[in-house]
Each structure stands twice: as structure tokens, then as C-alpha cells.
Amino acid sequence: MATGINTLAAYCQFIPETVDKSLFRYEDVDPREADFFSRFSEIEVKDEDIKIDDATNPPTTDAAARLVVACRKRFFPMDEEISHTFRFKFFAKGADRARLFRVYCHIVPNGITDEQLRKACEDDKMKLGLIPNVDEDNWIDLGFCTAPNWQSLLHMRRAYRKLLHETCLEEFWSAITHSTIPFLFEKHGLSNEIAGLRNFRSLMKVVGKSYESVWQLKRYAQWEGTEPVSAVAVDYGFMNCKTPRQRQRLRQLYAYYFVKGKDEMKLHQACIRGDLGPFLREALDGLPVPEQLLTNAYPVEPLDQMGMITVGKTIFAPPSVHNEAELVARAEGNGARVVPILESHTDSMRGMMEDMAASLHGCTHR
Structure with a gap:
């Protein structure tokens, strides 16, 4: 399970709906890099970059006021009260903390005051969800990987926003950890919100225990400059590739499958049947496929454990x-x-x- 399971909850909790969404096109810190704190203490920062200083917490009255000062100075706050109140402490990954701080740094200069931040904490009514990037663990852990198109992503975000209005954050995090998010939607009378989300319910019932490697395949197909994890290499033919050109061709083939909005679980079933080549050729309307690369060791018993x-x-x-x-x-x-x-x-x-x-x-x- 991802360490930053509350990414969506934290984003939804504190961003006023009146804020221009274009402000959130922040520069990402590569989540594959080393720990955030050591990383940012070792580089020379520019004016727009985040700085870290243990002495950046001014003696102002409360966490909201101190966060505003920290944002204006572009100093990451090393303050335990700020960390708890504004949810930094719930991100285990430094990259996710950096992303959240960048959001605050964007909204404070654009008119958000400490009083508004304070009110957001008190009344829990300012919830605007940010969709996790494909390079974030929560892209899979929160089920956003199941969305076949942008409309489904927006629908899923709205569903989570409604859920977060009905439940406390502790209950939400517990449901993520124990793979009970579908039951949490049902508990709060929101089953219809996820009824039309293809594969969402089935993934979220198991994602904390095991899940199909096709979701990592979809991530790899969309994430430039990465290597496939071992399960993807074994299941989907990348271990058969002898050259970078072959690997890129196979990656583009799968990317095309997903761009067309095809069903991920049907691809998974073809994988564990050992039937990738014929399946993809038919699914992609007769498009030539590299049959020699699309081989694996399946089918193998027990079938329900394969491709997982x-x-x-x-x-x-x-x-x-x-x-x-x-x-x-x-x-x-x-x-x-x-x-x-x-x-x-x-x-x-x-x-x-x-x-x-x-x-x-x-x-x-x-």
C-alpha cells in the first residue's frame, strides 16, 4: 500500500473551490528521487523554489498564520502544529509534501488568507480534489487508474469529494488501508456515485492486498522514461524484447490500447490465458502486433493467482x-x-x- 494514502483527502480538504484550477499546474518534484528533506537541503534554490529552514517558524499566534508566513517566504515549515493541522504529516513521501506545499504557496499570494485557511480547517467545507498523477502511488491506490477517459476521472473526483463530505479523514484512510472504500461509499448512501465506474469497485476491494499487474502496465504505458516492474515484464512480453526499439514498440501498442479506452480487465484475462497476441489484434481492429513478443508462460494453475x-x-x-x-x-x-x-x-x-x-x-x- 502506498505510503501517501491520504493524498486525495488532503488535497480535497483545504483548497477553496473559488481558486483557479490552473494555479495547480505546479512543477512536480520527481517522486523517484531521494528523501525530500535531504534533497532540498543540498541544492541551490531559486526564488521560486522551496527552501527548508528549522528557524522559519515565526512566533505568530496559530498554525494558519505561520503557514501563510512560510508560504510568502517560500520556506517549508518544520512546525509540528502546521504539519498536523494542514496534513503534511500524513504524507510519508517528501515529494508529496512538496506538492502540497506548492499548492499552498500558489493560493496564498492569490488572495487566500490565514482566516480562510483557518475556516477551512474548522468547517471542512472547502474540498476540491486534485487527480493524482500517474507517477503517484495514489493513482493506483485510489483507483484513478481504472478511468478510461477524462470524463471518468472527473466523475471519480466528484465521487470522492462527496464521500469526504460525509466521512471523517480517519475513516477514509482506514478504508483505503483495508480495501473497503466501496463499502464506505455504500455506508454513506453513495453507491450510485461509483456504480458506473468500470473496474473501480473490483480493484478497490483488493488493492490493499493484491491487484492485477495490468494496472502497473497501464502506468508504465503512460509514464515516460521508466522501466516496467518485473511483473509487467513477465506478464506482458517485455522480457522478450531484445532491443530498446522492440520495448518501445510494445509499450506504444499497450498505450494505444488504453488511449482507445479499452477494458483493462479484458487485457488481464487475455494475459493469464496466454492469448495476448490474438486478443490485441482483434481489440485493435486488426492492427499488426508483434506476436513473437507477446508470449508469456500462461496459463498456469492456480489461475486466480496469476497476473497479480x-x-x-x-x-x-x-x-x-x-x-x-x-x-x-x-x-x-x-x-x-x-x-x-x-x-x-x-x-x-x-x-x-x-x-x-x-x-x-x-x-x-x-
């Missing part, structure tokens, strides 16, 4: 030691999960399964 990325520690165990493995998983805690592996699986097949599970998270082989 497991969140947390994964323990692979054959039936003969399944009970022992369950005991180990319970002792591990933190969502450790037992994935069955058949005695008949070859060493290479077991290795492939371990690679898929370990691509984002730890795994153990029993």
Missing part, C-alpha cells in the same frame, strides 16, 4: 506445507499472504511467480 501483484510479504507454499505457511504468515503480520504453488511447478515456473510477487514487495519461498 501481492501487497506486503508473500509466502509461496505447496499444499504439503500450507498449514505451516499460514502459521508463518500470521506470525509475520502486516498482511503477509500465502500463495499456493503446485508441486508440479518447475523451478523456472516458481522463479517466475516469485519475480512477479517480488517486483514491488517482499516475498518468501517455503
